[in-house]
Amino acid sequence: MSKRLANTLGIILALLWIFPVYWMVNTAFLPASQSRSTTPTFVPFGGDFSAFSRVLTPSFMNSLFLSLRVTLLVVVVALIFAFLAALAVSRFRFAGRKGFILTILIVQMIPAEALFISQYKMLQGWGLLNSVAGLSLLYVAAVLPFTVWMLRGFVDGIPADLEQAAMIDGCSRTSAFFRITFPLLAPGLVASGVYAFLQAWNEFTLATVIMNPSTKTLPLWLRGLAIQSNQATDWPGVMAGSVLVALPVIIFFMLVQGRMTSGLVSGAVKG
Amino acid sequence: MPNVASDSVVPPAAPPRAPYPVHLGHRIEDLPTRATRRSIGPYLLLLPVIIALILALAYPLGRQIIMSFQGFGLAQQLGTAPPEWVGFANYRTLLTDPAIWTVIARSIAFCFVNASLTMVIGTALATLMTKLSTGVRIALSTSLLFAWAMPVIAAMTVWEWLFNSEYGVINWLLTQLGLDYTGHSWLTNPLSFFFVATVIVVWMSVPFVVFSVYSALTQVSEEVLEAAALDGAGGWQRFRHIVLPTIMPVLSVVTVLQIIWDLRVFTQIFYLQGAGGLASKTDLLGTFIYRLGISQSDYGLASAVALFVLILTLVITSGYVRSLFKEADA
Numbered sequence: 001m002s003k004r005l006a007n008t009l010g011i012i013l014a015l016l017w018i019f020p021v022y023w024m025v026n027t028a029f030l031p032a033s034q035s036r037s038t039t040p041t042f043v044p045f046g047g048d049f050s051a052f053s054r055v056l057t058p059s060f061m062n063s064l065f066l067s068l069r070v071t072l073l074v075v076v077v078a079l080i081f082a083f084l085a086a087l088a089v090s091r092f093r094f095a096g097r098k099g100f101i102l103t104i105l106i107v108q109m110i111p112a113e114a115l116f117i118s119q120y121k122m123l124q125g126w127g128l129l130n131s132v133a134g135l136s137l138l139y140v141a142a143v144l145p146f147t148v149w150m151l152r153g154f155v156d157g158i159p160a161d162l163e164q165a166a167m168i169d170g171c172s173r174t175s176a177f178f179r180i181t182f183p184l185l186a187p188g189l190v191a192s193g194v195y196a197f198l199q200a201w202n203e204f205t206l207a208t209v210i211m212n213p214s215t216k217t218l219p220l221w222l223r224g225l226a227i228q229s230n231q232a233t234d235w236p237g238v239m240a241g242s243v244l245v246a247l248p249v250i251i252f253f254m255l256v257q258g259r260m261t262s263g264l265v266s267g268a269v270k271g
Numbered sequence: 272m273p274n275v276a277s278d279s280v281v282p283p284a285a286p287p288r289a290p291y292p293v294h295l296g297h298r299i300e301d302l303p304t305r306a307t308r309r310s311i312g313p314y315l316l317l318l319p320v321i322i323a324l325i326l327a328l329a330y331p332l333g334r335q336i337i338m339s340f341q342g343f344g345l346a347q348q349l350g351t352a353p354p355e356w357v358g359f360a361n362y363r364t365l366l367t368d369p370a371i372w373t374v375i376a377r378s379i380a381f382c383f384v385n386a387s388l389t390m391v392i393g394t395a396l397a398t399l400m401t402k403l404s405t406g407v408r409i410a411l412s413t414s415l416l417f418a419w420a421m422p423v424i425a426a427m428t429v430w431e432w433l434f435n436s437e438y439g440v441i442n443w444l445l446t447q448l449g450l451d452y453t454g455h456s457w458l459t460n461p462l463s464f465f466f467v468a469t470v471i472v473v474w475m476s477v478p479f480v481v482f483s484v485y486s487a488l489t490q491v492s493e494e495v496l497e498a499a500a501l502d503g504a505g506g507w508q509r510f511r512h513i514v515l516p517t518i519m520p521v522l523s524v525v526t527v528l529q530i531i532w533d534l535r536v537f538t539q540i541f542y543l544q545g546a547g548g549l550a551s552k553t554d555l556l557g558t559f560i561y562r563l564g565i566s567q568s569d570y571g572l573a574s575a576v577a578l579f580v581l582i583l584t585l586v587i588t589s590g591y592v593r594s595l596f597k598e599a600d601a
Contacts (some may be wrong), residue, residue: 006402010411013396017474018414021421023440024429025572040440075400081319088316100317107328109588111416111535114581115328117564118335141327144320192478204538205557209565219424226428226546235432242425253420 024246027239028052035235051236055225055244063221067201068215069132074139074200075193078147081140081230082192083185086151091160108145116209123210130212138210139200147192154188155181194256198249339574354571361575368472369561371576378555381465385472385536386529393480394522400485405488412482419478427542435456458547465505465553468539476532480525487521488514527591531584537561556580 027035029047089097120129127133136242137162158181166176204219211220222245339361341354365371396415400408421429433441436456445452458464491514499509515522523570537557544550554562558578564573 003402003404006399007404007407010399010403013399014407014411014414017411017418017478020426020429020433020474021414021417024425025434027291027432036438038438038443040438040443082325084316085320092310092313092316094310094313097313101419101599102383102592103324105592105599106585107324109531109584109592110581111584112529113535113537113560114577114584115331115335117560117570117577118331118338119327120565121338122331122334123330129577132380137323137327141323148320153510202424204424205541208541209561215563219422222424222428223542226431230426235435235438238428239432242428246420246425249422249425250417250420254416257416257420263345 007063012261026241027236028243032234035101051240052232052244054237055201055241059216060241060244063216063218066132066215067218070139071197072135073132074143075196077136078140078143078196079189079193082144082147082151083189085144085148085174086155089148090152090155104145104148108149112142112205116206120209124185129210130215132146135210135217136196136200138206139203139207142203142206143196143199147196150192150195151185151188154185158184181242191256194252201249296409325336335574335577338570339578343568343570343573357571360414361571364572365575365579373554374554374559375579381468381555382530382533382534385469385476385533388469388473389476389480389529390522390526391531393477394484396477396481397484397488400481401488415481418474421475423475423538424542426471426475430467430474431542431546434467456547458543459549461549461552464543465546468536471539472533472536476529480529482523483525484518485515487518491517492572504553524591527588528588534584534587535580 026042026044028051029044029049031046031048031050034041034046085100088094094223115179123129123131123134123138126134132229162180163173163176166180167173171179178224202219203217204223207217207220211217213224216224222238222241223243226233310411338354340356340358342357342360343354344352392541396411400411403411418426433439434457436442436454442452442455445455457467460468496509499513504512535557536555538547540553540555541561544553550558550562556576560573560577563569563576
């Protein structure tokens, strides 16, 4: 294949793949009347922010705060739990270690659909349906296997000699850990934290099962906005809502993209 | 001098070596003071993860196995009677009900078509990436990255809008091309429903395949390729005998992941059903279990079907898990 042909094909494909994302942004800036026209508007000339102001309603704010609470809780809890487990697996040899690693790997493969019936029944029994605590518990368990796996790789990469050298120089074990190992681990913690954030922020399946229609995380809110009644759907509004939901994700995603690719290939499944 | 071994059971002198083989790249023998079977330290560190996994996964799994042997009739749904033991009745239904087998066959067909398309298009794009000028390659990978980063529900709303029957840009484009697609509704016919679902799933899944395969392709040795070309190997032969073996490990992992992801495309199908698809004709396993369990409260049969999905997934991924486990220093 000649270089010119390849490049032309590459440009066409690039345009094809970006088009839906472009269309979301484009429509979000159109006045409602202009989106209902037999000929589409391809560039939002004469557009404005009115669609955004229409979707910034109290129900959006409620969903935003709900999603933020769940996401923050999941990120913090998952990072602490996973970090402790990664230390154990990477720095200690103990009976049951292999079994634990194997369990983590198998658990990663379990699809949400295979357990949500009994998770629903369980949370119902505990009175935790439709609650931040209930949803967060399921999310923490869903992201833990991958975060443990990822952090284990990072801890493995930091030679224990470094810590021991610091201890010989007079550090206690704790201070050696916090002065030497912890700073080296920071990139791993950031990457795992972003992963947990993305999962909790985007998750739809379990949220549909666990939350009722009046308490919606952002993905549920967005679906409600688009589905409410097909004829009168305010498409610029829906697209503005999608931009608001997608923006933090796209920013964080770009930050850790490289690590996510290699991480996924070497052992992550939840996507 | 501070006591290095103060919080360790084993004295620092003459540390015991790990009693099992030490694998490459890991430093078990460098960790003498902590490598002991008697310490409870590691177990305490694992405790939070183990408790979380038991609460959220192991306990529900146990309950689900029990529920799959129970029946939930009207009385149970109204909360007036405890569930009734029905033995293997749910499993008999699972094995014999043509409606369930229709859903299973449909899911497998959908999974096969989507995973194949994703792998073929993804691998082709990755190969194309190696032949592009730097500028074009950056443009293509950026747009793939944006598609990959889109939250699934945001992507679904956009695609629903693109395929909208009245003002959707796709109907407009097809009409411009001389086909009469004015007001065409894509989601009412099951076959065209699955066509839309396939377009969306492939669009979302291809970027991950491209990036994984592309990074594997960059590992293929240029010298070997040139030498083979000098020896008279054609393009296909070089791909078949040099490139393919190099990228095979990545290709097989990515294929397994695509298969299990496409086997349970809950979000996309559920969303499109809400946007106008006929649920009974378009259910795949995920939405089927949801409808059975959550909407109709038939927890017994829903549990049996869910366990079937769980076992199917574990069987498909067993080879992958084994290879990951071997790679780990376990």
